Amino acid sequence: MDLIESDRPQVPAEVEQSGRQEKVPLIELQVREYIGTFLWLGLLFALTASFKVPLDSSPKAAAVSISKAPWVFGAIQWLLQRWPAWLSGWVLPLLSMAVLFTLPWWGRKVGKTWAWIIFLILSLVWVGLTFLYWSESIN
Amino acid sequence: MGKQGNNSFTGHIRPRQIRAGALRLRATFCLGGFSFLAFIVLTITGVLLLFYYQPGDRAFASLSEINSVLPYGGFVRSLHFWAGQMMVISVFLHMVRVVWSRAYRPLRELNWITGVVLFGLTVILDYSGYLLRGGQESGAAATVGQALFTSLPEGQALATVFFGQPSPLNGSTLNMFVWHVFILAGAVGFLQMFHFWRIRRGGGVRPL
Numbered sequence: 498m499d500l501i502e503s504d505r506p507q508v509p510a511e512v513e514q515s516g517r518q519e520k521v522p523l524i525e526l527q528v529r530e531y532i533g534t535f536l537w538l539g540l541l542f543a544l545t546a547s548f549k550v551p552l553d554s555s556p557k558a559a560a561v562s563i564s565k566a567p568w569v570f571g572a573i574q575w576l577l578q579r580w581p582a583w584l585s586g587w588v589l590p591l592l593s594m595a596v597l598f599t600l601p602w603w604g605r606k607v608g609k610t611w612a613w614i615i616f617l618i619l620s621l622v623w624v625g626l627t628f629l630y631w632s633e634s635i636n
Numbered sequence: 637m638g639k640q641g642n643n644s645f646t647g648h649i650r651p652r653q654i655r656a657g658a659l660r661l662r663a664t665f666c667l668g669g670f671s672f673l674a675f676i677v678l679t680i681t682g683v684l685l686l687f688y689y690q691p692g693d694r695a696f697a698s699l700s701e702i703n704s705v706l707p708y709g710g711f712v713r714s715l716h717f718w719a720g721q722m723m724v725i726s727v728f729l730h731m732v733r734v735v736w737s738r739a740y741r742p743l744r745e746l747n748w749i750t751g752v753v754l755f756g757l758t759v760i761l762d763y764s765g766y767l768l769r770g771g772q773e774s775g776a777a778a779t780v781g782q783a784l785f786t787s788l789p790e791g792q793a794l795a796t797v798f799f800g801q802p803s804p805l806n807g808s809t810l811n812m813f814v815w816h817v818f819i820l821a822g823a824v825g826f827l828q829m830f831h832f833w834r835i836r837r838g839g840g841v842r843p844l
Contacts, residue, residue: 556803
């Protein structure tokens with residue numbers, strides 16, 4: 498998949514300007530990448546060594562009443578326990594995804610600051626509900 | 637590769653010289669690169685788990701064996717789990733950084749949309765991996781997911797395509813296994829390559 502410079506689309510002024518910035522050899526970025534990779538892998542191995550991942554309850558054991566979701570769906574589970582499935586499981590998540598998809602459009606329509614505020618509120622609501630579900634499930 | 641190397645895909649992704657501004661940590665916080673790194677770790681550990689994991693009725697038993705009998709099996713499984721959680725978190729934080737630095741603006745709009753799709757797929761991958769654990773918790777999570785699908789018109793057929801026929805005590809099915817290992821992971825891998833290619837085309841350097 499060759500890409501020659503003439504194939505490139507019209508670039509905006511800011512990118513054009515950045516193209517005239519001082520250039521440095523790629524190795525300088527690579528060194529930073531190696532350090533970042535090393536640190537990230539260190540964190541991953543530390544997590545793996547410190548927190549053993551337990552098995553679920555065996556399906557052959559006596560059935561226990563479980564209403565549990567993986568933490569990534571904790572917010573939806575929290576909503577499902579309170580509101581109808583069509584609203585909690587479909588409308589609200591799909592609406593949130595639609596807002597995310599159209600964020601560039603929001604940026605043009607209402608301004609970049611408001612786009613950031615919309616994104617922030619959306620993120621805080623979902624992250625907040627996830628924490629709420631998680632704190633309720635451990636108590 | 638010689639001179640032609642600069643015009644190749646590799647040369648495109650890895651140019652010989654880059655803008656000095658790309659060296660700033662605050663430019664990306666390396667979050668896109670960390671997400672990709674998590675995907676690589678997930679792929680490697682996932683392939684290792686594939687040698688022993690059996691979806692369906694044997695899911696829980698095979699995971700128990702991996703965990704307690706196979707040398708380093710528990711470690712590989714833990715690594716797979718934590719890399720998955722770290723990928724979800726780093727993709728989300730990467731999105732926050734992109735919005736903060738307004739990197740979704742024109743020329744990068746398509747890449748923003750690709751990124752949102754990648755975020756959604758990553759979350760679904762995490763969920764499908766949870767179901768493959770094959771215990772009672774995964775059965776409960778599959779039941780909730782199935783109930784959501786069946787609340788839709790023609791939802792029963794969709795639920796069967798995605799979930800298969802899990803029991804309330806075991807969420808692992810062959811359908812879910814195929815989605816997790818081949819379809820979703822394949823789509824995420826392909827979209828990531830497209831994402832990186834668009835980053836360069838939009839004037840950026842590369843993921844990390």
